[in-house]
Amino acid sequence: MQEKDHIFAAPIARLGDFCFDHRVADVFPDMIKRSVPGYSNIISAIGMMTARFAQPHTRLYDLGCSLGAATQEMRRNLSQPGCRIVAVDNSAAMVERARNHLAAFRSGVEVELLEADICDLAIEHASVVVLNFTLQFIAPEKREALLTKIHAGLNPGGVLILSEKFVSEDDTVNELLIDLHHDFKRANGYSELEISQKRTALENVLRPDSPERHKARLKDIGFAHVDMWFQCFNFGSMVAIK
Numbered sequence: 001m002q003e004k005d006h007i008f009a010a011p012i013a014r015l016g017d018f019c020f021d022h023r024v025a026d027v028f029p030d031m032i033k034r035s036v037p038g039y040s041n042i043i044s045a046i047g048m049m050t051a052r053f054a055q056p057h058t059r060l061y062d063l064g065c066s067l068g069a070a071t072q073e074m075r076r077n078l079s080q081p082g083c084r085i086v087a088v089d090n091s092a093a094m095v096e097r098a099r100n101h102l103a104a105f106r107s108g109v110e111v112e113l114l115e116a117d118i119c120d121l122a123i124e125h126a127s128v129v130v131l132n133f134t135l136q137f138i139a140p141e142k143r144e145a146l147l148t149k150i151h152a153g154l155n156p157g158g159v160l161i162l163s164e165k166f167v168s169e170d171d172t173v174n175e176l177l178i179d180l181h182h183d184f185k186r187a188n189g190y191s192e193l194e195i196s197q198k199r200t201a202l203e204n205v206l207r208p209d210s211p212e213r214h215k216a217r218l219k220d221i222g223f224a225h226v227d228m229w230f231q232c233f234n235f236g237s238m239v240a241i242k
């Protein structure tokens, strides 16, 4: 049974920072589908890019895997021999549910599921690395080191798929994209209170960068080819090829 997200439906007197606890983990598929424009298209494309970029006898990483939606799509599209998927999340509640979720599918592909901070993780012999809406939750001062480690751990020709919520560098466009995102949430049944309480709870936790900032940082780190391949409102996904 899929549970519906009502986390911010009632007024919350002392609204704390958003965190990935068991309440969020229990409703996560519903929450992400109703909150992130383009989420299911991005998951499908992660599968398509896995089929193209996976190299035999390498590792594929899903960093901040939540319930393992991207991991499952990578696994379904992987036919190269000798590959292993390493799926990592630092929320115990997410990892526990990801374990059950991934066990429900039959597959010959080995998945190593780890409860760990991706900033402390070794990344080696990688052909595909996925950061699907995870970098935005990493402290801004730690982002460059994490991306540098990913670049170092990728084989030549390997790919990073980086999906994020963005801030636009043009204030007027930024307001427009945020308003359109709120329209999207309203159309998916969220109330004004749910939208505003979640917005406040995310303020200190989800700090978006602009597409320009992401692109410049990835290029500076040494990725040879970087561009946006999908954007809907203030959400999108980039590819960076080593």
Ligand SMILES: Nc1ncnc2c1ncn2[C@@H]1O[C@H](C[S@+](CC[C@H]([NH3+])C(=O)[O-])CC(=O)[O-])[C@@H](O)[C@H]1O
Pocket: 020, 032, 063, 064, 065, 066, 067, 068, 069, 070, 088, 089, 090, 091, 094, 116, 117, 118, 119, 131, 132, 133, 134, 137, 138
């Ligand atoms: N330092 C960290 N180390 C490990 N995990 C972390 C860290 N910080 C946050 N997380 C984890 O990153 C995930 C972000 S959700 C990813 C969706 C998924 N990729 C999906 O394709 O369905 C995106 C969202 O909710 O908008 C959560 O599960 C956190 O516990």
Ligand SMILES: O=C(O)C(=O)Cc1ccccc1
Pocket: 031, 032, 035, 036, 165, 198, 199, 202, 206
């Ligand atoms: O819901 C939002 O406003 C978002 O920015 C996306 C999101 C989705 C799931 C958890 C946290 C943030």
